[in-house]
Amino acid sequence: MKYLQELKRVFFVLILICTIPVHNIFAQAEQLGVYEKLDTYLPDSLIFTDDNFNKIDLKTAMDKPTVLAMVYYECPGICTPLLNGLAEVVGRSELELGKDYQVFTVSFNHLENSVLAAKKKKTYLKLAGKENNVNGWQFFTGDSIMIQKLLQSIGYYVKQEGKEFVHPATLVVLGKDGKINRYLHGTDFLPFDLKMAVVESAEGRSGPTINKVLQFCFSYDADGKKYVFNTTKISGSIIILAAISFFISLLISGNRKKKINNID
Structure with a gap:
């Protein structure tokens, strides 16, 4: 339960980061x-x-x-x-x-x-x-x-x-x-x-x-003179979120195994 709460906190922080006016x-x-x-x-x-x-x-x-x-x-x-x-x-x-x-x-x-x-x-x-x-x-x-x-x-x-x-x-x-x-x-x-x-x-x-x-999702393309979807920025955010989620899932999995071993 503790790790699930940590996961929620991390996810909430990432949401806040995504709403910052990055262009500024x-x-x-x-x-x-x-x-x-x-x-x-x-x-x-x-x-x-x-x-x-x-x-x-x-x-x-x-x-x-x-x-x-x-x-x-x-x-x-x-x-x-x-x-x-x-x-x-x-x-x-x-x-x-x-x-x-x-x-x-x-x-x-x-x-x-x-x-x-x-x-x-x-x-x-x-x-x-x-x-x-x-x-x-x-x-x-x-x-x-x-x-x-x-x-x-x-x-x-x-x-x-x-x-x-x-x-x-x-x-x-x-x-x-x-x-x-x-x-x-x-x-x-x-x-x-x-x-x-x-x-x-x-x-x-x-x-x-x-x-x-x-x-946050768009940036200005000076060559094409238009706003384009910022694939790098969005992909980077997704990768970071996935990595953090994977890391926390490992912690949760390890904690469960310890509890099972203690019961045995």
């Missing part, structure tokens, strides 16, 4: 990934150019719950699935875009301009079925100083490789006061998750991050 651990070494900054606020004077060539202070423009998507518009990889997923959930949500919440998409490539931003806006408003809601989803560009200021304030780190960037796929949901209330990781989002994030942000409450456990 690796990010600390590589300066790549997301360091969540829940309950912190965006700084003042975040000046970006919108898709109509107007200079906008992002924090001042957050007069309602805001979903922030950090991308770069000529991204050949994960940005497209992210924006596709965002457009899909915006189209499916019962929340009213532009009234209940708004979406800001910001490029972290300072070489991109408002012309490109306007093209992307047209594409994704159409995909979401919101062609007439031009104020509900805005696309921004900015200079390198403002971009870094914004990225650091939300704990979002990218790595440039030539003309491309390696970066996470994450949405940040903020309140109308610029407070960070929720991170939504991945490229597929449920209407319920969006609604909860928006409602909590409207009330000034922060919520737990969604899909942290799933992130």
Whole structure:
């Protein structure tokens, strides 16, 4: 019985290890990934150019719950699935875009301009079925100083490789006061998750991050520009669990034999 209890403890510890946001651990070494900054606020004077060539202070423009998507518009990889997923959930949500919440998409490539931003806006408003809601989803560009200021304030780190960037796929949901209330990781989002994030942000409450456990199973493939199932990491965890289970089973078996010998 004692060894069975030990086995349960070991298994519980392994479960906890699997739920740790491993991508953040690796990010600390590589300066790549997301360091969540829940309950912190965006700084003042975040000046970006919108898709109509107007200079906008992002924090001042957050007069309602805001979903922030950090991308770069000529991204050949994960940005497209992210924006596709965002457009899909915006189209499916019962929340009213532009009234209940708004979406800001910001490029972290300072070489991109408002012309490109306007093209992307047209594409994704159409995909979401919101062609007439031009104020509900805005696309921004900015200079390198403002971009870094914004990225650091939300704990979002990218790595440039030539003309491309390696970066996470994450949405940040903020309140109308610029407070960070929720991170939504991945490229597929449920209407319920969006609604909860928006409602909590409207009330000034922060919520737990969604899909942290799933992130343990996936890693970003810089060559293929996509997230892939991390076979090595998962296989390693299974092997470790199997080895520990086998070791404990030997201990239990040995203990039983001792008891039988003592009876004899």
